[in-house]
Amino acid sequence: MPQGRPVAVPDDGLTTRARRSAPVLAVHTGAGKGKSTAAFGMALRAWNAGMDIAVFQFVKSAKWKVGEESAFAQLDRLHAEQGIGGAVEWHKMGAGWSWVRKDGSDDDHAATAAQGWAEIARRIGEQRHDFYVLDEFTYPLKWGWVDVAEVLEVLGTRPGRQHVVITGRDAPQPLLDAADLVTEMSKVKHPMDAGRKGQRGIEW
């Protein structure tokens, strides 16, 4: 647990208050489990603080409805009906999205990814949300479907106080360099190694 005491005070001209409230860019990468799950856990915390949340799932199939999506729909309803927590929007980027490339449809995936990013960039410019989860966003970056330099430009100049969490394996080094918080999730052991399959409530 953080003890709330910085190890060093940087000479960046900011007051402690300004530094403390600086918006966070976090990246969860690595080959292990928990990258997305921890991002959704952060979103849960942000919801509790009353933040307006938007989740963009870049590469999971739209058919794949994770349990978190249903749970956040309930939390969004709590906000709408009872004014508790924050609003939550959840966007899956089209049924064709999958980080397993399929025959001949790469162009469509690339275009859909680019359109998804353009929408996010627009919203960031408008300060539409307080907390963004860009789930599995490293893959379109890795595959060149979305330009890393443009992403860094938009994130680096984002107005106001908008937090962004990006998940996925193989995050590009410039993104890691730009991030405030980087955690690598490494697989030590996985049930599928022992021949197990996924199960509801655990894997989704």
Added chain:
Amino acid sequence: MPQGRPVAVPDDGLTTRARRSAPVLAVHTGAGKGKSTAAFGMALRAWNAGMDIAVFQFVKSAKWKVGEESAFAQLDRLHAEQGIGGAVEWHKMGAGWSWVRKDGSDDDHAATAAQGWAEIARRIGEQRHDFYVLDEFTYPLKWGWVDVAEVLEVLGTRPGRQHVVITGRDAPQPLLDAADLVTEMSKVKHPMDAGRKGQRGIEW
């Protein structure tokens, strides 16, 4: 994402169905962020699947109310009032609990930890819950406040289908050996390295 296809089918005498529904023991360890956050994210998923959830926070001070606790209290209320999701209990193990050892009070902490574990063992024996989060439970194990061999005995013989997630740094090797799923969260970069302090909605 898991593709749902085991890399090997073990010769354990179980049907695929039995193996698939085997209860999971997961451990989130390492020095990075996201161990607890990912465990609470898993609990969110389990809540959505209608599981009965119990969280035991072993070492955070009772004064430290994380955002997840408030959010899960709302989810528990949704379950109680509208029958959505599962029930959630959240137990903080006494105000004296902290993994920062304090002067002369080690005995009390050790006794409280042991009592907490005894209660969990009782509940596991009764199959009281479906999904347990033992948050920061590695510390009482590491410090010898709770006996690792006894924990492994209770977990290894737990009846029914009870999932258990244990978080904390320095998980004992026998626990890792017994776990089905082990993820190590490594710190690559943290905002406090740049002199930032924690902020509401992000750190708690």
